[in-house]
Amino acid sequence: MNTIGSRSSLVTSEFWESQEMREALLKREISTVYKLLRKNGISQRQIAAATGQSQSEVSEILKGRQVMAYDVLVRIADGLGVPRGFMGLAYDEGTAIKVVGTSGDPQSEEDESVKRRKFLAHAAAVTVGAAVFGEDEGWAPASDQTPIPGRIGVTDVRQIEAATSALRSLDSRHGGGFCRDAVIAQLRWAQQLLSAQRRDGIENRLFVAIGDLHNLAGWTSFDTGLIDSARGHFSRALEFARRGGDDSLVANVLYRTGRLYLHHEEPNEALKLFQLGQMAAQNTGSQLTTAVLCANEAWAYAKLGMERPAKNLVNMAKDMFERSERTDPPGWVRFFDETDLYAMIGAIHTELATKDDADPKHSRIAINSLTRAINDYGGVPTRNVAFQCTMLALNHLIEGDIDQGASMGALALDASEHVRSKRVFDRMRPLEDLAQKRSANPMSRELAERIRSHRVA
CATH class of the missing domain: 1.10.260 (434 Repressor (Amino-terminal Domain))
Incomplete structure (x- = not known):
C-alpha cells in the first residue's frame, strides 16, 4: 500500500x-x-x-x-x-502508457517509402483545409479512459501550455531521450480533456495546445530515433492545429516533419513538406515563421547539391528574419533567434562544403557562422552545441586544420555526454568518416576512434 x-x-x-x-x-x-x-x-x-x-x-x-x-x-x-x-502526470511504474509505433505493430513494418507518401498526402490535405480530423492512418497513439474534470476552462488550457513550454525547454537542453516519456504522459492527460465540457471560447485554444503537445511528442520521438511514432504525432499535430485554426502551428509541424526526412537523407520529401509549410506560413503573415521555412528549404537544396537556390533562400531567410516581429512569438517558433539563424547558415554551407569539387568558400563561411553561433550559446553543453561543434570540426578537417578539427570534435563529444539524443550521434557519422580518412594523423585517428566508441556505447 x-x-x-x-x-x-x-x-x-x-x-x-x-x-x-x-x-x-x-x-x-x-x-x-x-x-x-x-x-x-x-x-x-x-x-x-x-x-x-x-x-x-x-x-x-x-x-x-x-x-x-x-x-x-x-x-x-x-x-x-x-x-x-x-x-495526469502519469508515466511511472503504476501507470501503463501506450506509445505509438511500438515494436510488433504491423504498421511499423510497412514499407518506409509508402509511409512517406501517405504522410505527405495527409499533410497536403490538412494544409489546404481538407476535413481529415480523427482519421486513423495507423499512427494515432492509443488513449485509455481515466477520470477527467467534468468541466474545463482557460486555466486547464494554460496548464497544458505551461507543461509543454517546460518540456520543450528540457528537450532543448537535454535531448528528447530525457523527457519524451513525460511528454507522452502529459499528452495522454491532455487528450482526455477533449471529452470534458468546455467553457465558451476555449475550444480552439485547447485544440492548438494539444496540437503543440503532439508536435513536441513528434520532435522528441524523432530525436530518439522513433520515426513511426514521430510521424504519428506530427500527423495528429497537423489535425489539431488545423482544427484550432492556427496556420503558424501547421507551418511549424510541417517544418519539423521535413527535418525528420532531411535527417534521414530524403531531401526531396523534406523540400515538399517545407514548401507546404510555406503555404501555411503565408497565411499567418509571420515573417519569423517564413524565415524558418526558408532556411530549411535552403538546407534541403544544399543536400541536393543545388547551390544557387540554397543561397537565394538563405538570403530570403535573413531578410525575413530582419523584418520579423520577435517580441512575443508563439512558443513553437520562439527558438529561432539570431543564434539559430547563424547555426542554420553554418549547416547549409557545411552541406555544400561536403559535395564533390566544392568551392572552399563554403567551409570558410560555415566556420565563421558556426563559431559565432557556438559563442552565443555561452558554452552550455546542449544538443545544439553538440550539433554545431560537430559541423565546425568537420569543416576544419575539410580545410586541413586537423588540430582545430580534433579540438572541436572533442567539444562535440563532451557536449553529447549531457544529452540523450540519437540525432547527435547520427550527425557525427560524416565527421567520423572524414577523421578516419585522415587517420594517418594521430589526432584525427583518435577522434575517429572516440566517436566510434561513443556511438556504439
Missing part, C-alpha cells in the same frame, strides 16, 4: 482517495490539496519539507497561487507520495 514517504509518512494512502481530494488532484488545484492537508493536521513546515519548497511558497499556494510548471507538479506529487496518475 502506498503512503506518503516511507518511514516518515505524513498521511496514509487512503487520504488521497477521498472524493474532494481526487477532484482537487485531477484539476491540479494544489491550493486545495494543501488546505486539505492542513485540515488533516499537517503543518506548512511539513508540507514544505516534503515538497522541497520554502514555507513562504507553501503559504502563497495556500492563499491561492496556482502551480502550473510541470516539473514543480511532479516534485509535489513525488514529495507527498501522490500517485502521479491522480494528477
Whole structure:
C-alpha cells in the first residue's frame, strides 16, 4: 500500500482517495490539496519539507497561487507520495502508457517509402483545409479512459501550455531521450480533456495546445530515433492545429516533419513538406515563421547539391528574419533567434562544403557562422552545441586544420555526454568518416576512434 514517504509518512494512502481530494488532484488545484492537508493536521513546515519548497511558497499556494510548471507538479506529487496518475502526470511504474509505433505493430513494418507518401498526402490535405480530423492512418497513439474534470476552462488550457513550454525547454537542453516519456504522459492527460465540457471560447485554444503537445511528442520521438511514432504525432499535430485554426502551428509541424526526412537523407520529401509549410506560413503573415521555412528549404537544396537556390533562400531567410516581429512569438517558433539563424547558415554551407569539387568558400563561411553561433550559446553543453561543434570540426578537417578539427570534435563529444539524443550521434557519422580518412594523423585517428566508441556505447 502506498503512503506518503516511507518511514516518515505524513498521511496514509487512503487520504488521497477521498472524493474532494481526487477532484482537487485531477484539476491540479494544489491550493486545495494543501488546505486539505492542513485540515488533516499537517503543518506548512511539513508540507514544505516534503515538497522541497520554502514555507513562504507553501503559504502563497495556500492563499491561492496556482502551480502550473510541470516539473514543480511532479516534485509535489513525488514529495507527498501522490500517485502521479491522480494528477495526469502519469508515466511511472503504476501507470501503463501506450506509445505509438511500438515494436510488433504491423504498421511499423510497412514499407518506409509508402509511409512517406501517405504522410505527405495527409499533410497536403490538412494544409489546404481538407476535413481529415480523427482519421486513423495507423499512427494515432492509443488513449485509455481515466477520470477527467467534468468541466474545463482557460486555466486547464494554460496548464497544458505551461507543461509543454517546460518540456520543450528540457528537450532543448537535454535531448528528447530525457523527457519524451513525460511528454507522452502529459499528452495522454491532455487528450482526455477533449471529452470534458468546455467553457465558451476555449475550444480552439485547447485544440492548438494539444496540437503543440503532439508536435513536441513528434520532435522528441524523432530525436530518439522513433520515426513511426514521430510521424504519428506530427500527423495528429497537423489535425489539431488545423482544427484550432492556427496556420503558424501547421507551418511549424510541417517544418519539423521535413527535418525528420532531411535527417534521414530524403531531401526531396523534406523540400515538399517545407514548401507546404510555406503555404501555411503565408497565411499567418509571420515573417519569423517564413524565415524558418526558408532556411530549411535552403538546407534541403544544399543536400541536393543545388547551390544557387540554397543561397537565394538563405538570403530570403535573413531578410525575413530582419523584418520579423520577435517580441512575443508563439512558443513553437520562439527558438529561432539570431543564434539559430547563424547555426542554420553554418549547416547549409557545411552541406555544400561536403559535395564533390566544392568551392572552399563554403567551409570558410560555415566556420565563421558556426563559431559565432557556438559563442552565443555561452558554452552550455546542449544538443545544439553538440550539433554545431560537430559541423565546425568537420569543416576544419575539410580545410586541413586537423588540430582545430580534433579540438572541436572533442567539444562535440563532451557536449553529447549531457544529452540523450540519437540525432547527435547520427550527425557525427560524416565527421567520423572524414577523421578516419585522415587517420594517418594521430589526432584525427583518435577522434575517429572516440566517436566510434561513443556511438556504439
